[in-house]
Amino acid sequence: MLMMTKKRSLMAKMKVDNCKKEIEVYLSSYFKDKGVYNKLIYEASSYSLNIGGKRIRPILLMLSYDLYKEDYSKVIPMAAAIEMIHTYSLIHDDLPAMDNDDLRRGKPTNHKVYGEGIATLAGDALLNESMIVMINFSLNHGEKALKASKIISEAAGAEGMIGGQVVDILSETKKSISEDELKYMHLKKTGELIKASIIAGAILGEAPKEDVEILNLFGIKLGLAFQIKDDILDVVGKVEKLGKNTKKDEHMNKCNFITMYGIEKCEVLCKTLTDECIELLNRLSVSATYLKTLTFNLLEREY
Amino acid sequence: MLMMTKKRSLMAKMKVDNCKKEIEVYLSSYFKDKGVYNKLIYEASSYSLNIGGKRIRPILLMLSYDLYKEDYSKVIPMAAAIEMIHTYSLIHDDLPAMDNDDLRRGKPTNHKVYGEGIATLAGDALLNESMIVMINFSLNHGEKALKASKIISEAAGAEGMIGGQVVDILSETKKSISEDELKYMHLKKTGELIKASIIAGAILGEAPKEDVEILNLFGIKLGLAFQIKDDILDVVGKVEKLGKNTKKDEHMNKCNFITMYGIEKCEVLCKTLTDECIELLNRLSVSATYLKTLTFNLLEREY
Numbered sequence: 249m250l251m252m253t254k255k256r257s258l259m260a261k262m263k264v265d266n267c268k269k270e271i272e273v274y275l276s277s278y279f280k281d282k283g284v285y286n287k288l289i290y291e292a293s294s295y296s297l298n299i300g301g302k303r304i305r306p307i308l309l310m311l312s313y314d315l316y317k318e319d320y321s322k323v324i325p326m327a328a329a330i331e332m333i334h335t336y337s338l339i340h341d342d343l344p345a346m347d348n349d350d351l352r353r354g355k356p357t358n359h360k361v362y363g364e365g366i367a368t369l370a371g372d373a374l375l376n377e378s379m380i381v382m383i384n385f386s387l388n389h390g391e392k393a394l395k396a397s398k399i400i401s402e403a404a405g406a407e408g409m410i411g412g413q414v415v416d417i418l419s420e421t422k423k424s425i426s427e428d429e430l431k432y433m434h435l436k437k438t439g440e441l442i443k444a445s446i447i448a449g450a451i452l453g454e455a456p457k458e459d460v461e462i463l464n465l466f467g468i469k470l471g472l473a474f475q476i477k478d479d480i481l482d483v484v485g486k487v488e489k490l491g492k493n494t495k496k497d498e499h500m501n502k503c504n505f506i507t508m509y510g511i512e513k514c515e516v517l518c519k520t521l522t523d524e525c526i527e528l529l530n531r532l533s534v535s536a537t538y539l540k541t542l543t544f545n546l547l548e549r550e551y
Numbered sequence: 552m553l554m555m556t557k558k559r560s561l562m563a564k565m566k567v568d569n570c571k572k573e574i575e576v577y578l579s580s581y582f583k584d585k586g587v588y589n590k591l592i593y594e595a596s597s598y599s600l601n602i603g604g605k606r607i608r609p610i611l612l613m614l615s616y617d618l619y620k621e622d623y624s625k626v627i628p629m630a631a632a633i634e635m636i637h638t639y640s641l642i643h644d645d646l647p648a649m650d651n652d653d654l655r656r657g658k659p660t661n662h663k664v665y666g667e668g669i670a671t672l673a674g675d676a677l678l679n680e681s682m683i684v685m686i687n688f689s690l691n692h693g694e695k696a697l698k699a700s701k702i703i704s705e706a707a708g709a710e711g712m713i714g715g716q717v718v719d720i721l722s723e724t725k726k727s728i729s730e731d732e733l734k735y736m737h738l739k740k741t742g743e744l745i746k747a748s749i750i751a752g753a754i755l756g757e758a759p760k761e762d763v764e765i766l767n768l769f770g771i772k773l774g775l776a777f778q779i780k781d782d783i784l785d786v787v788g789k790v791e792k793l794g795k796n797t798k799k800d801e802h803m804n805k806c807n808f809i810t811m812y813g814i815e816k817c818e819v820l821c822k823t824l825t826d827e828c829i830e831l832l833n834r835l836s837v838s839a840t841y842l843k844t845l846t847f848n849l850l851e852r853e854y
Contacts, residue, residue, distance in 0.1 A: 285735050286714035288721065293709070340675060343648075345667030364648030365720045368671065369713055372643060375675065376708040379682045383701045386689070394697070398686045405679040406596070410672055411589035417668045418591065432588050 260541035264307055267320065271306040274324050275331060292362040292370035293377070297335050300353045304474070304546070305330045305445040311542060312449025312463065315534045323452050325385045326396060329378040330445050333404045336374035339367055341413065396448035403444030412437025425503045438478070439471025459532050466528040473521035474546055476514050479505045485550065522547045563844035567610055570623065574609040577627050578634060595665045595673035596680070600638050603656045607777070607849070608633045608748040614845060615752025615766065618837045626755050628688045629699060632681040633748050636707045639677035642670055644716065699751035706747030715740025728806045741781070742774025762835050769831040776824035777849055779817050782808045788853065825850045
C-alpha cells in the first residue's frame with residue numbers, strides 16, 4: 249500500500265503538471281513559422297499535436313528519467329518524439345478506413361478539418377518527424393540516446409503498436425476473438441508505447457540494469473491497467489469529459505476487456521494491476537514518489 | 552560527352568544488376584517468418600516491397616558508397632531503408648484519398664488487395680521499419696551512419712518528400728500552379744529522396760567534403776531529370792512497360808512538366824540536365840563510371 253503525506257502528493261501533482269506544461273510549450277512551438285508552399289502540412293500536424301490530451305507518454309519518459317538524473321528538461325525532445333508517434337497513430341486511426349471517428353478530444357478529427365489526403369500525410373509527417381528528432385538527439389547525446397530511440401521505434405512498429413492496430417482491424421470482422429488475441433492487441437496497441445516511454449527515460453537517465461528490468465514489468469502492467477481503465481470509461485464515462493463518443497466499441501461489436509470479462513471483473517483487474525505496479529516501483533533502487541502518484545491518478549481518472 | 556568503351560559499359564550494367572539483385576534478396580527475406588496474430592502486416596508490407604521496380608534509390612546509395620569503399624554489400628540495410636520509405640510513399644499515394652490508383656507496376660495496388668485500413672498501416676509499418684533499420688545500423692556503425700540517417704529522414708519528411716506530396720494534392724484543386732511551385736513539388740516529391748540516396752552513400756563511404764558537395768548538385772539535377780523523364784513517359788510510354796495507366800495526370804488536369812513546357816522542351820531539358828550530371832561526376836576526386844552509366848540509362852529508359 250502507498251503511504252504518502254498530503255504534501256508529497258501535492259508536490260507530485262506539481263511535478264506532473266510541470267512536465268505537461270514543458271512538453272506542451274515545446275510541442276506548440278515545434279512547427280511554428282515552418283514551411284513555404286507546404287505550410288499546410290505543418291498546420292495539420294500542429295492541429296492534432298496541440299489539441300490537448302493527457303500527455304501520459306512524454307510525462308512517463310520525463311518522470312522515469314527524473315528517477316536517475318536532474319533536469320528532465322534535457323530529454324524533452326525525446327518525450328516529444330513519443331507524443332508525435334502517439335498523435336500520428338490517432339490521426340490514422342480516426343480515418344474513415346480505420347475507426348472512422350469524427351471527434352477526438354472534443355474537436356473534429358484531423359481528416360474532418362483537412363480532408364483524408366492531408367490527414368494521411370500529416371500522420372506520415374509526424375511519424376517521420378519523430379525519427380528526425382530522435383536522430384538529431386542521438387547525434388548530440390550518443391549511444392544511450394540511440395538505444396532509447398531503438399526502444400521507441402520498435403515499440404511503435406509492426407511488432408508493437410502497429411501490430412496491435414492490425415489485430416484490432418481484423419477483430420472487427422470476427423464475431424469474437426480469443427483472450428490471447430485481446431491481450432496481444434492491447435499489450436501492443438496501447439501498452440508497447442507506454443512501456444517504451446518508461447524504459448527510454450530510464451536508459452537516457454543511465455539507470456542500473458536491474459531497475460530497467462523492473463521498469464519493464466511496471467510498463468507492461470501500467471499499459472494494461474491504462475487500457476482496461478479506458479475500456480471502463482468507454483462504458484461509464486461522460487462524453488463531455490472524454491471528448492469522444494462513448495460505448496463506440498460496443499456499438500461496433502468490437503471486443504474489449506468489458507465484453508470479455510464484464511465491468512466488475514475489469515474494475516478488480518485494474519485495481520490489482522495498479523497495486524502490482526506500486527509493488528514493482530517499491531523494488532527500484534531509487535524512490536519513485538512521482539511515478540507512484542501518476543500510477544494512482546491514471547487509475548482514478550475520469551477521462 | 553561520355554567516352555566509354557563497350558566493355559566498360561557492360562561492366563557497369565553488370566554492377567547495377569548486381570546491386571539490384573542483392574537489394575532484392577535482402578528485401579524479399581526481410582519480413583519472412585515474422586509475426587503471429589499480426590502476420591498480415593508483414594504480408595501486406597512485403598507485397599508492395601517486392602512487387603518489382605527499378606530500385607533506383609538503393610542502387611544509387613550503393614554506387615555512391617562504391618565510389619569510395621569496397622564491398623557495397625555492407626550498406627545494404629541503409630539502401631533497403633530508403634526503398635522501404637519509397638514503397639510506403641507509393642502505398643499511401645495510391646490510396647483513394649490521394650491519387651486513387653488501382654494499378655502499380657502492373658499489379659493491383661496495396662489497398663486493392665488488403666483494403667484501405669491495412670494498406671494505411673502497411674505504409675506506416677514500412678516507414679517505421681526504415682527507422683528501426685537505420686537506428687540498428689547506426690548502433691553498429693557509429694556517427695557516419697547516424698549522419699546518413701539524418702539526411703535520409705529529413706529528405707523523406709515534411710521539408711522533403713511529404714512536402715512535395717502536399718503541394719501535389721493542393722495543385723489538384725487549382726487550375727494552374729506557378730513554375731516555382733511545380734519545381735518545388737518535383738524537387739521535393741521525387742528529387743529529395745534521390746539526392747539523399749546519393750549523399751547518404753557518400754557519407755557512409757567517408758567521401759571528401761568537396762565530393763559530397765558535388766554529389767549534392769548531381770543529386771538535384773538527376774532527380775529533376777528523372778521526374779521530367781517520368782512525365783514524358785506518362786504521355787508517350789506504353790502501359791505494359793510502365794505497369795500503370797498513362798496520361799493519368801493529364802486526365803486529372805494535373806500540372807506537370809509537360810503541361811508547363813510541352814514535350815519537346817522537356818526532352819531538351821532532360822538531355823541538358825543529364826549532360827550537366829555527367830559534367831559534375833567528372834569533377835569528382837574519383838572515377839564514377841558506374842554512376843555515369845546509370846545516369847545515361849535513366850534518360851534512355853522506356854519505363
